[in-house]
Amino acid sequence: MKEITFINRNKKRWERFESQLQNASVMTPDELADQFIQLTDDLAFARTYYPKTRTLSYLNSLSQKTHQEIYRNKREKGSRIPKFIAVELPLILNSARPYFLLSLLIFMAAWALGAVSAYVDDDFLRVIAGDQYVNMTLDNIEKGDPMAVYSTMEEMPMFLGITFNNVFVSFYVYIMGLLTPLGTIFQIFRNGIMVGAFQAFFYHKNLLGVSTFAIMIHGTLELSAIVLAGGAGIIMGKYLLFPGTYPRKDSFVYGVKKSIKIMIGLVPVFIIAGFLEGFVTRFYNSMETWVNISIIALSLTFIVWYFFLYPVTVYKRYIQQIAKND
Template identity: 80%
Template sequence: MKEITFINRNKARWETFEQQLKKPSKVNPDSLADQFIQLTDDLAFARTFYPRSHTLRYLNSLSQKTHQEIYRNKRERGSRIPAFIKTELPLILRSARPYFLISLVVFMAAWALGVVSALTNDDFVRMIMGDQYVNMTLNNIEKGDPMAVYGQMAETPMFIAITFNNVFVSFNVFLFGLLTPLGSIFQLFRNGVMVGAFQAFFYQKNLLGVSTYAIMIHGTLELSAIVLAGGAGIILGKYLLFPGTFPRKDSFVYGVKKGIKIMIGLVPVFIVAGFIEGFVTRYYNTMEHWLNIFIILASFVFIIWYFFIYPEIVYRKFKADKIN
């Protein structure tokens, strides 16, 4: 749909809504919230199809005024969250797919380099993981429980600590995008090398299968989310470094908002990954094999579905709705 057609079809509604905002005391709060959801849909559509237009700026300004009015009345409806999950975030995720792909390639390349480096240099693992961790793991291997690290703390404290660490690492990867995309790429590379070296270490001890089995119970979500956070960081750096026709400040603000929304969508993933690592992973060698495999496959299917397949479905439906 051409931008002028999009404007003509919705201009009257936007202008009416804008007039209503000038007299907020006469607007029903529930009606205001309903119209805000429609405006959010329009904004998401404009971000997807007209990312550098005055229409996007206008809708963004109007949505901010509406949000402020709803918040001022303290009557914001819970439907804002479902709309974000069902429509706004998926459209952002679809537009971010190229950056997710770059992030994945960097992470996998770093993973491979970590493996090769650990296999060719006996001191590399200690350089990356630290002597204390390596010595502790060697001691656990001698005791017959190579992954005992996952059972050293009680479930709840470990869940809290792991979740906090996962969120910290992911936001660290994201915020390094402030140093241009190379900042996030560096952090992705660093984390990828660590994972590769870790796996190579267990391969050398003939325990690759055991370590992979234990790690991927929670790592399917955790590592996937770090890669996606890397993509969000690359977006942040891209809009800062390459503003295009936008003023650099406006481009940067747009990149920050887009990246933060992706990160907000990832926080629940890290919480679930932390829960699994704190409460489930410690039982990897006593649980039924089918249950371990189910958790890994379910995690993988969720990531592929919500972050890649579902955004395409939403995009096509949204485009069709706007054209019809």
């Protein structure tokens, strides 16, 4: 579609909405949200086919004004939760995929570096994890239960403590985006180093399979969510460092509002991961192998589907809807 055709088909709707935005108090929250979704679709289309044009700058500006109006003194309603999960968050996740993939690449590179470092230097793990944890793990290995750390507490206290810790760690990774993307990247790298070093340690003890099965019961969700939180932090830092056509302050505010929704969407993932670690992982040694594999496979399938595949479907559906309406 030529740019002039795109403008002519949508100009009246944009102008009408811009006029309504001058007196947004007469619009219901749902009307405003629906208009915003259409507008973000137009913006995404313009970014793809008409980059570096006045049309893109105009839609950028109008989207920013709409976004600020939606979240100015607006209380979230319970009725919006299904729409948030089914539409609003997936649209954000679709645009965030490159940042998630960058975060994953950094994490995996750090994982490999940590594994190699611990493999060639037995003291490397002690440097990053401390003597106490390493010695405790060695004692557990001697007792024949290398993953005994997951059964040292009662289920409920462990579930609550682990969940709080996971949420804290992920939000810390995210908040470091305030130091530009480099802050979050450093934290992703640090976490990857630690995981890789632990896996190399268990490999040295001929326990890599045991540790992987035990850790990934909950770690599939937990580590995936940390990587996704890293992507959210990179997004926030990116909007701070590269404001584009927005004033830096407005760009940063937009980046925070966009990325914090990703973090909100990750909280249930951490709760489920905490539940698995508190109530299920402790039975890693007595569980049937197929049960263990099924938990890991279901967890991975959910992450890939909801955070990568489903958002593409939602985005395409809205693009098709706009084209049909036009």
